[in-house]
Amino acid sequence: MNLANKLTMLRVVLIPFFIAALMADPHGNGRWVALAIFIIASLTDFADGYVARKFNMITNFGKFMDALADKMLVCSALICLVEIGLIPAWIVIVIVCRDFAISGFRLVAATTGKVIAANYWGKFKTASQMVMICLLIANIQIPIVQTVTQAFIWISLILTIISLGVYIKENINVLSEE
8 A cells, every 4th residue: 555545544533533632622621622633634635635646646446445535524514514513414415415426427427437526626626624623613703704604504515416417427338237
């Protein structure tokens, strides 16, 4: 397993620690520990892609697992944030359903030997969701920060929908019965 893939797997390993910290004390010091873990995990997303491209470590496992690790981290965080009342469930449902749809496309594509890697819309969506989650975990009660947080919720939701449309448009042929 190369360094890029190890960074991806580190993201997955950090998820239970993030959840434990956030859910143990969501409105106290636990949220700050959870935020630190989430930021570290999020940074591995950028680091693994950089390392893979710079040192020619791109693998099919990495393309698949990077996207899955992102979904696992983001969905885990969003579900916890619904539980503690910081984001409406309907927004999380839209995000999770989009992720299931893309995972379904990837699964079907894999049966034909095709790997559907993340595109720029998906990367923008993930980055905006990670910023949104950081802002929600911090839950800073200053009006301008609350406004920025709400803006990121809507930006993330819009990018989620756009990226789904782009993936479907670019990969609709995967569903053909050839």
